[in-house]
Amino acid sequence: MTKNEMAGVLAEIGVLLELNGENPFKVRAYQTGARVLEAIEEAELVRLIAAGELESVKGIGEALAKKITELHTTGRLGFYEKLKASIPHGLVELLQISGVGPKKIRALQAKLGVDSIAKLQAACETGAVAALEGFGEKSQEKIIEGIRHREKYARRHLWFEAWAAAEPILAGLRGLTQVLRAEHAGSLRRRMETVGDLDFLVSTSDPKPVVDWFVAQGGVAEVTAHGETKASVRLQSGLQADLRLIPQEQFVFAWHHFTGSKDHNIQMRQRALGRGLSLSEWGLVPAAGEGTAKEKAEKQKDGKTEGKEIASETELFAALGLKFIPPELREGLGEIEAAEQGALPVLIEEADIRGVFHNHTTASDGHNTLEEMAAAAQALGLEYLGIADHSKSSVQARGLDEARIAAQIAAIRRLNASGKFRTHVFAGTECDILPDGRLDFADEVLAELDYVVVSVHSAFKQSREAMTARIIRAMEHPHVTMLGHLTGRLLLQREGYEIDADKIIDAAIAHRVVIELNANPWRLDMDWRLWRRAAERGLMCAINPDAHDTAGLTDFRLGVGAARKGWLTKEHVITARPRADIRRLLVERKIG
DNA sequence: GCCGTTTTCGGCCCGACTGTTTTCAGTCG
Numbered sequence: 001m002t003k004n005e006m007a008g009v010l011a012e013i014g015v016l017l018e019l020n021g022e023n024p025f026k027v028r029a030y031q032t033g034a035r036v037l038e039a040i041e042e043a044e045l046v047r048l049i050a051a052g053e054l055e056s057v058k059g060i061g062e063a064l065a066k067k068i069t070e071l072h073t074t075g076r077l078g079f080y081e082k083l084k085a086s087i088p089h090g091l092v093e094l095l096q097i098s099g100v101g102p103k104k105i106r107a108l109q110a111k112l113g114v115d116s117i118a119k120l121q122a123a124c125e126t127g128a129v130a131a132l133e134g135f136g137e138k139s140q141e142k143i144i145e146g147i148r149h150r151e152k153y154a155r156r157h158l159w160f161e162a163w164a165a166a167e168p169i170l171a172g173l174r175g176l177t178q179v180l181r182a183e184h185a186g187s188l189r190r191r192m193e194t195v196g197d198l199d200f201l202v203s204t205s206d207p208k209p210v211v212d213w214f215v216a217q218g219g220v221a222e223v224t225a226h227g228e229t230k231a232s233v234r235l236q237s238g239l240q241a242d243l244r245l246i247p248q249e250q251f252v253f254a255w256h257h258f259t260g261s262k263d264h265n266i267q268m269r270q271r272a273l274g275r276g277l278s279l280s281e282w283g284l285v286p287a288a289g290e291g292t293a294k295e296k297a298e299k300q301k302d303g304k305t306e307g308k309e310i311a312s313e314t315e316l317f318a319a320l321g322l323k324f325i326p327p328e329l330r331e332g333l334g335e336i337e338a339a340e341q342g343a344l345p346v347l348i349e350e351a352d353i354r355g356v357f358h359n360h361t362t363a364s365d366g367h368n369t370l371e372e373m374a375a376a377a378q379a380l381g382l383e384y385l386g387i388a389d390h391s392k393s394s395v396q397a398r399g400l401d402e403a404r405i406a407a408q409i410a411a412i413r414r415l416n417a418s419g420k421f422r423t424h425v426f427a428g429t430e431c432d433i434l435p436d437g438r439l440d441f442a443d444e445v446l447a448e449l450d451y452v453v454v455s456v457h458s459a460f461k462q463s464r465e466a467m468t469a470r471i472i473r474a475m476e477h478p479h480v481t482m483l484g485h486l487t488g489r490l491l492l493q494r495e496g497y498e499i500d501a502d503k504i505i506d507a508a509i510a511h512r513v514v515i516e517l518n519a520n521p522w523r524l525d526m527d528w529r530l531w532r533r534a535a536e537r538g539l540m541c542a543i544n545p546d547a548h549d550t551a552g553l554t555d556f557r558l559g560v561g562a563a564r565k566g567w568l569t570k571e572h573v574i575t576a577r578p579r580a581d582i583r584r585l586l587v588e589r590k591i592g
Numbered sequence: 593g594c595c596g597t598t599t600t601c602g603g604c605c606c607g608a609c610t611g612t613t614t615t616c617a618g619t620c621g
Contacts, residue, residue, distance in 0.1 A: 024604090025594080027593090028593085028604080030593075032593090033593085033594095058595090061595080062594090099610090099618090099619070099620090100619085103619085104618070134611090134617075135611090135612080136613095138610080142610095142611090186621090199621090226609095227608070227609055227610090228608095229609095230608060232620095242621080244608090260621085262621080265605075268605095270605085273605090278605090280605070
């Protein structure tokens with residue numbers, strides 16, 4: 001059983017225990033265990049299991065270590081199978097309904113025999129739910145709505161779609177005269193590849209007109225909460241947007257809190273407690289003494305307790321002995337330890353990008369010509385543009401055959417010689433990796449190119465072993481410069497093909513092949529979660545927009561966001577190198 | 593179920609909003 005499958009089992013145990021009404025801290029322990037497994041490297045995990053040292057991992061104790069070991073060695077877990085069998089499958093899907101949690105599910109099951117969405121719907125229609133103690137007409141209506149929209153509401157949204165929705169809201173809030181400050185937070189600010197909802201924070205001396213504007217703005221389908229300090233709306237896309245109104249003195253604390261992640265916040269609060277302080281969205285106050293954190297924060301505001309003024313996130317981190325942690329790193333994956341040791345990376349920025357390698361033209365499945373792409377790259381200030389159209393086996397994308405790519409190479413050479421654009425164009429290919437790992441072009445063709453991207457576009461259903469061997473064989477080819485989209489995933493649409501990422505990363509390092517961070521908003525592949533360790537071991541990254549038109553070139557910015565989440569600095573990223581370096585490296589045929 | 597430079601037991605982040613209540617439980621983030 002793979003690492004991620006084991007993590008999935010632990011997470012599911014957490015859900016099942018929750019439905020059983022188990023101690024919430026036990027539930028959390030399983031959730032933590034699942035996340036820890038996801039974050040650990042597969043080879044390291046195997047080593048720890050073999051050595052019996054799993055318990056040395058923070059978050060994994062005796063019980064979880066035993067269960068993980070059982071899963072790893074037998075592929076099964078008796079505890080899990082028994083638990084799963086004891087709980088009707090339909091109960092789990094009830095959790096998808098907005099406003100319905102474990103307690104309500106237990107009540108519905110105990111008193112009405114509800115153990116599926118269908119039965120819950122039927123019970124609502126007869127009015128039985130409204131008659132239940134603790135429920136009422138409103139609850140019943142909300143459940144009916146929740147059932148009707150559960151797919152739309154549960155859906156996550158691509159980061160760039162969420163950003164497109166958030167930008168005008170943020171601008172609208174900032175345009176209100178009552179608003180002192182408005183910021184976005186949440187997974188959008190952390191630049192997660194997908195976003196579940198939008199979070200906006202506002203400080204104002206006059207909340208009512210701000211909340212009223214927020215719930216009445218265009219694009220709002222439904223108002224789900226409308227209080228004095230908080231409002232929630234459902235946008236027509238199904239995306240939920242939350243607005244929170246925060247006094248100016250507490251803005252920084254709230255901004256940090258609602259940026260998350262949850263794991264990061266828990267670790268920050270634990271760190272604060274270790275220093276006799278209590279951190280919340282209200283402030284950073286002494287942990288001891290009477291009263292809630294909020295009350296203490298308010299006292300502090302009035303100058304009744306000792307406390308240094310904290311006016312920025314930098315000062316907030318500093319108060320806990322930490323360097324500023326960029327939002328992209330706040331995933332609870334070691335950033336606090338790094339910040340403590342002054343070992344945070346200087347993350348790559350959009351301005352560091354000098355060029356892009358993987359782009360298409362009308363020669364294959366792009367929508368703009370070579371010259372149009374070059375002009376657009378120049379307008380973006382890029383020093384170089386790599387053209388990598390598809391190769392002949394990608395028939396669906398009108399892949400180039402030998403004659404057409406020869407003509408394209410000549411056209412690129414002529415364009416560069418003409419001096420028409422300051423941006424230099426490199427002639428490349430996105431060469432198909434054939435099902436057996438051979439390349440789609442003969443060596444003589446590849447030798448004519450400035451560089452070669454290799455990608456999988458066929459036979460997605462190969463076994464993990466076959467696919468891994470196939471990709472490694474392709475990377476061993478002496479003409480290969482970089483590997484395109486590692487898994488071929490399309491976010492929220494299609495899982496990637498099965499691979500052993502560690503093995504492929506090792507092979508890429510060994511053969512000095514670069515792996516691409518495909519910055520297309522549906523891809524962001526290789527995943528940010530893999531980059532940190534890979535780069536530490538020496539893997540080089542190319543942030544490539546995989547642009548199919550001139551507008552798509554700007555997608556490299558999404559790739560920078562993902563690279564930042566992967567702890568990458570500009571030293572790790574080949575496309576942050578100036579053109580002169582690139583030319584020299586490409587002449588040597590290998591970059592890494 | 594995990595964890596410990598206050599602890600091997602007793603904690604575990606904590607507040608807003610809603611709906612159902614008439615003081616609070618459940619859900620959510």
